[in-house]
Amino acid sequence: MASEATALEGGALQADLDLARRLQQADQSAYAQLCQRFGPALHGFAASCLGGDDELAEEVMIQTMTDAVRNIRRFDPRKAGLATWLYGIARRQVVAQRRKLTRRKSVPRSAQVSMDVTSELPAAGDLAGDLAARVDAHQQVAFLSEALSDLEMQVLILHCVDEFSLKEIARIVRRSEKAVDSLLHRARQKARERLAQDAE
Amino acid sequence: MPSELMRDELTIILKAARHQPRPGWEARALATVAGLRPRRHPNLVPILVAILVLLLLAAGVFAAVRLLIPGALEFMEGPMGGGPGSFHGHSFAGEVEWTTGEPPNSWANAAAKSGRLAFEMPIDDVPPTRTDIWVSDPEGGNVVNLTAEAGIGGVNCYPKWSPDETMILFLHCDPVEGLKPCKAGFHLFLINADGSGAREVAPGRDPPLTDGVWFPDSFHLVAGGDDGVNMRMDIWARDARVLPNVGSRAAVCPDGSLIVSHATEEDEVRGQSGVWRRLVLTDANGDHPRTLAEHFIRDADIVSHRAQHAQDAVQDPDLRKMTDAEVLDEVRVWVGPMLPVWSPDGTKIAFLAAMPFDPNGVFYRDQIEVWVYDLQTDQCTRITHDNVQQNYVRWTLRPRPAPRAGDDRGPGQPSTTGEAR
Numbered sequence: 217m218a219s220e221a222t223a224l225e226g227g228a229l230q231a232d233l234d235l236a237r238r239l240q241q242a243d244q245s246a247y248a249q250l251c252q253r254f255g256p257a258l259h260g261f262a263a264s265c266l267g268g269d270d271e272l273a274e275e276v277m278i279q280t281m282t283d284a285v286r287n288i289r290r291f292d293p294r295k296a297g298l299a300t301w302l303y304g305i306a307r308r309q310v311v312a313q314r315r316k317l318t319r320r321k322s323v324p325r326s327a328q329v330s331m332d333v334t335s336e337l338p339a340a341g342d343l344a345g346d347l348a349a350r351v352d353a354h355q356q357v358a359f360l361s362e363a364l365s366d367l368e369m370q371v372l373i374l375h376c377v378d379e380f381s382l383k384e385i386a387r388i389v390r391r392s393e394k395a396v397d398s399l400l401h402r403a404r405q406k407a408r409e410r411l412a413q414d415a416e
Numbered sequence: 417m418p419s420e421l422m423r424d425e426l427t428i429i430l431k432a433a434r435h436q437p438r439p440g441w442e443a444r445a446l447a448t449v450a451g452l453r454p455r456r457h458p459n460l461v462p463i464l465v466a467i468l469v470l471l472l473l474a475a476g477v478f479a480a481v482r483l484l485i486p487g488a489l490e491f492m493e494g495p496m497g498g499g500p501g502s503f504h505g506h507s508f509a510g511e512v513e514w515t516t517g518e519p520p521n522s523w524a525n526a527a528a529k530s531g532r533l534a535f536e537m538p539i540d541d542v543p544p545t546r547t548d549i550w551v552s553d554p555e556g557g558n559v560v561n562l563t564a565e566a567g568i569g570g571v572n573c574y575p576k577w578s579p580d581e582t583m584i585l586f587l588h589c590d591p592v593e594g595l596k597p598c599k600a601g602f603h604l605f606l607i608n609a610d611g612s613g614a615r616e617v618a619p620g621r622d623p624p625l626t627d628g629v630w631f632p633d634s635f636h637l638v639a640g641g642d643d644g645v646n647m648r649m650d651i652w653a654r655d656a657r658v659l660p661n662v663g664s665r666a667a668v669c670p671d672g673s674l675i676v677s678h679a680t681e682e683d684e685v686r687g688q689s690g691v692w693r694r695l696v697l698t699d700a701n702g703d704h705p706r707t708l709a710e711h712f713i714r715d716a717d718i719v720s721h722r723a724q725h726a727q728d729a730v731q732d733p734d735l736r737k738m739t740d741a742e743v744l745d746e747v748r749v750w751v752g753p754m755l756p757v758w759s760p761d762g763t764k765i766a767f768l769a770a771m772p773f774d775p776n777g778v779f780y781r782d783q784i785e786v787w788v789y790d791l792q793t794d795q796c797t798r799i800t801h802d803n804v805q806q807n808y809v810r811w812t813l814r815p816r817p818a819p820r821a822g823d824d825r826g827p828g829q830p831s832t833t834g835e836a837r
Contacts, residue, residue, distance in 0.1 A: 242453050248442075248446060251446055255442065255445055256437055259435065260436070264430070264433065264434065268435060270437070270438055273435060273437075274437060274445075277441075278449070281445060281448075282452060285449055285452045286453075286455050287454070353429050353432035357429065360429075372430070373430060376426060376427040376430050376431070404426065411425065
């Protein structure tokens with residue numbers, strides 16, 4: 217099992233290196249591969265951190281890929297994987313967008329529920345049930361983001377949804393592993409309390 | 417167990433709430449990303465920071481070197497733009513003119529706009545020489561003896577037109593037999609350009625005002641007496657305000673916002689006593705002083721000058737007439753930057769400086785050169801290099817005449833008329 221996991225990691229690393237090399241050579245097919253491989257994940261991460269604003273999340277995702285392509289020569293595979301590097305860029309974009317948002321005088325995103333959820337529904341199944349579940353999940357995440365700090369929310373998402381290791385998260389958020397562990401623990405604690413409150 | 421369940425629930429919620437990109441995202445992303453090229457150059461920020469640090473270090477070293485060498489010649493030789501004596505810079509600042517050789521016996525001042533002349537001229541040869549203030553057209557016509565018409569006898573000298581050309585400031589002295597005018601005491605006088613309204617600017621003041629410079633409004637003056645206190649006042653000596661950092665021979669810039677003057681200060685450098693001679697720039701209130709040029713004269717220099725003078729006096733009867741105080745003044749007053757004159761656009765200051773430029777030349781006395789300080793670049797440029805005495809610096813905006821055939825006054829050879837122009 218262990219050797220299988222190591223082989224998988226080695227394959228992913230090799231794929232990262234190959235993609236980075238092709239991006240450095242301005243290979244057009246590499247751009248498409250970059251978008252397909254990381255676009256949805258980056259968008260999802262950005263949307264979660266930006267209160268479900270899909271338009272802003274897409275802006276962050278595209279800007280992240282733009283920065284990545286322009287600065288691909290700075291990517292050092294010895295320090296971090298391509299995904300970690302990209303999430304680091306995306307997080308900086310998210311922080312910048314959050315800063316802009318706080319300066320705007322508008323209804324907080326956490327108080328809104330995106331109407332785009334209807335477009336994300338599966339083709340078949342219990343439409344009403346799925347929609348209700350999705351809206352409920354969005355509302356719960358909105359509640360969570362009220363209880364958690366931005367950084368705690370980011371760490372939680374990176375760990376639970378994007379399944380990064382503590383070491384990778386530490387590199388993305390530019391904190392020590394110990395600090396990330398502590399942040400994650402605190403975020404879970406707060407989330408648990410919030411969900412318990414919600415259940416009551 | 418409940419905690420793990422909760423953790424799973426949390427993951428499920430977060431994953432369920434995960435947003436997917438809006439339809440068509442890939443095309444939009446590719447449209448933005450596809451045309452890009454990776455940057456070729458490395459990050460320039462560290463390089464720029466390194467350059468900045470190096471520049472700051474260089475500036476620090478330069479400043480430290482300047483501080484460590486007090487008494488050294490503080491001027492810098494610099495390139496001249498547009499030919500000797502001609503200063504263009506950011507705007508046409510004008511041309512500097514000066515006379516070379518022994519200073520003329522009489523002082524003349526040309527009005528800035530009309531070019532009318534005001535000048536002093538002796539009326540007899542009997543010492544102490546009595547002089548009057550005269551005015552004339554630029555070509556020398558319509559000559560009028562103003563002080564004679566106003567009934568002010570004695571020694572009248574150093575006329576200065578007001579900027580609006582309606583009044584003339586001058587110094588007046590009632591001669592005393594056996595005393596030079598400077599010993600008898602000068603008083604600052606004012607007279608209208610038509611000869612009317614002659615009066616002392618501050619009658620009864622003790623010590624009397626002996627120096628006056630016009631502000632551009634033709635109503636205010638920088639004036640001072642032998643007590644070294646310079647004041648800004650109007651032409652009736654009202655609203656007098658002491659200008660704390662303004663020294664003698666002040667010059668007010670054309671817009672009236674700055675004053676340049678020279679100051680003398682006793683000091684000790686490296687254990688040797690002496691005096692600093694400084695050209696100091698201040699605002700119109702005499703505040704925010706800034707030294708433009710300075711030179712430290714050691715007392716030892718004065719002693720050696722006195723010895724040199726004694727040797728020269730053996731050959732020169734005129735030098736023998738000089739008192740010891742005058743010999744000392746020759747160094748204390750005339751060495752270092754002096755007599756600043758503003759360019760018409762107020763960006764440059766021409767001044768004279770007597771320096772031992774040539775160690776084989778006559779010490780101090782004949783080595784007065786013309787310098788120009790550019791306030792925009794903070795560069796001080798020596799524009800005469802002939803090691804002889806220059807006098808009467810002034811600025812003109814007139815274009816320099818084209819050299820005539822056979823005219824051997826090439827570039828770098830200033831006017832040597834020996835008269836104020």
